[in-house]
Amino acid sequence: MRFKKPFPEIEFDHMRQSDLQIVADIERQSFSDPWSLSTLREAIGGKNPHSHFHVARLNQVPVAYVNYWLILDEAHIVNFAVSPAHRRKGLGKYLLAESLECIRDEGGRQVHLEVRRSNIPAQNLYCQLGFRLVHIRRRYYQDNDEDACVFHIGNLLEVDLEA
Numbered sequence: 001m002r003f004k005k006p007f008p009e010i011e012f013d014h015m016r017q018s019d020l021q022i023v024a025d026i027e028r029q030s031f032s033d034p035w036s037l038s039t040l041r042e043a044i045g046g047k048n049p050h051s052h053f054h055v056a057r058l059n060q061v062p063v064a065y066v067n068y069w070l071i072l073d074e075a076h077i078v079n080f081a082v083s084p085a086h087r088r089k090g091l092g093k094y095l096l097a098e099s100l101e102c103i104r105d106e107g108g109r110q111v112h113l114e115v116r117r118s119n120i121p122a123q124n125l126y127c128q129l130g131f132r133l134v135h136i137r138r139r140y141y142q143d144n145d146e147d148a149c150v151f152h153i154g155n156l157l158e159v160d161l162e163a
Ligand SMILES: CC(C)(COP(=O)(O)OP(=O)(O)OC[C@H]1O[C@@H](n2cnc3c(N)ncnc32)[C@H](O)[C@@H]1OP(=O)(O)O)[C@@H](O)C(=O)NCCC(=O)NCCS
Pocket: 030, 031, 080, 081, 082, 083, 086, 087, 088, 089, 090, 091, 092, 093, 094, 114, 115, 116, 119, 120, 121, 122, 124, 125, 126, 128
């Protein structure tokens, strides 16, 4: 493990079928437009060879997850959340930093993601990990017509993930 764990019982791993139900619960608690159980299942099912799904487990129970697609040297973070009961403990930053390290090891150099304009907690976290706001997509989210902020890392090799 390369990054300091926010607490020792945390385990960083690939998502398994047995994590699905709890991850779906966190998903519903975290988003106004949550992914369904079947969408989550597809993301780990191997149909999409570019999809990578990681979890952080606390005492074997998933408490945070991230899903990204990696195509050649470009990664797109497509889903990321921490269980409401475990927020503000450094878990989100830890999991995303570990995942960025995996992306780097797998040859990824650019990383991008979309985040709601109102989602200041996530934007603060992304800035801490070297992402920069590069673009606004107007009315990107269909459930409430909210704008998306596009955040980008241009060269992962230049980011100090342990800062
Ligand atoms: C965004 C989210 C993943 C952050 O996870 P977390 O584990 O609570 O974040 P961390 O404890 O690792 O915090 C890291 C940094 O993020 C920022 N941050 C996190 N929560 C914040 C909040 N409520 N308000 C302001 N900044 C916040 C801070 O800069 C924090 O650093 P600090 O503790 O030194 O101030 C979590 O709030 C979440 O799951 N939200 C709902 C789902 C979501 O928005 N996902 C992202 C979609 S793009």
